[in-house]
Amino acid sequence: MLAALHPTPPLTRRIAHLDMDAFYASVELLRYPQLKGLPLVIGGGRRRADSVLAQREDLPVAEFPRLGDYVGRGVITTATYPARAFGVGSAMGMMKAAKLCPQAILLPVDFDEYRRFSRAFKATILEIAPLMEDRGVDEVYIDFTEVPGGQREGGRVLARLIQKSIFERTGLTCSIGVAPNKLIAKMASEFDKPGGISIVHEADLESRIWPLPARKINGIGPKADARLQALGITTIGELAAKERAWLVEHFGRAYGAWMHEAAWGRDSRPVVTESEPVSMSRETTFDRDLHAVRDRAALSAIFTQLCEKLAQDLQRKGYVGKTIGIKLRFDDFKIVTRDQTIAVHTADARQIRQTAGQCLKRVPLERRLRLLGVRVGALARPGEIAERAEPVDTTGQLF
DNA sequence: TCTGGGGTCCTAGGACCC
């Protein structure tokens, strides 16, 4: 009744970023609660069906594989907080991590299991807030703006509800940041990990965002950060203090201008609920570097396997593509790519293998290879393409 | 004994077309 006299105030844009806490490791701890509190890392090869782990969930702690026993070229995917205390972190080479904390328990990744939990926590969110953007297995953005209760306490009430619902359904915890946009929300979700909620308003820019290192901005990576440092810029505040024109001068028109916007906390990107894949790929790092001539047979077999897996992926997901490419990493870590666009979209393993083989012929192969990858891009759904292998003669046709 | 695998987007030059 009072609505006419007191019109609803305009809604403030409230965007949440939700990040699952040590996701892979937390999923493993649900299965192996006996490992709780111990340094645990996930990484290395894929879990094998015949491993002792796959058969015994009540395995005594003493019988779990240890990081110190690992031999290979894998990296850490996730480390629990007790493991992080030893300096072990994600993306670190396993051999290096093994030196830091040999006694840590090591579990190989089990993507199928993580995907199950990923689907479960995302479904839980969607029951509460329908505008959700997928950012990988363990992260999402959520638009709180028009969700009932999404404005209360700046989003804290809804964030609490989502945390509680996810925990009840999966037993997993997450951290949430709520802010006026995705850029700030992403930073805010890190403020109080694990299990925290951080609410950031526009007015908090100077006090809570500007003191952070520039590297914390999603989109400023190691290279850009190094260049900023060389220019005497360490924090986001220092970045914000620079003229836009100066940043454009040093980083180019698009990137420089974007950096300036980011430093001032401005970001109007919407939460995108659906997207189509652009490319699919398969790649593998060999156990040892392979030589194009001496290891020809092994290389060829791996190459064919990658093409077959990729073709399966495409078919399973219902896509065809027409730009086929390869990626090589040499023993000196240099990466080379070659690709070729064919006339007709395909998801056929032999066609992919054949075209990728042509690409491979264009690369000089003096150095030994560390990695081989195959990629299919320019994806489309088979039903949506009108293309012919060769022009059709329409002479004499009425239509 | 360094450094995985699966992605996206951007840039930049050349080809080719109108």
Next chain:
DNA sequence: TCTGGGGTCCTAGGACCC
């Protein structure tokens, strides 16, 4: 003896993210 200007597609490399 000069020499357009878009627009799109293709290819290679690189930065960045999860």
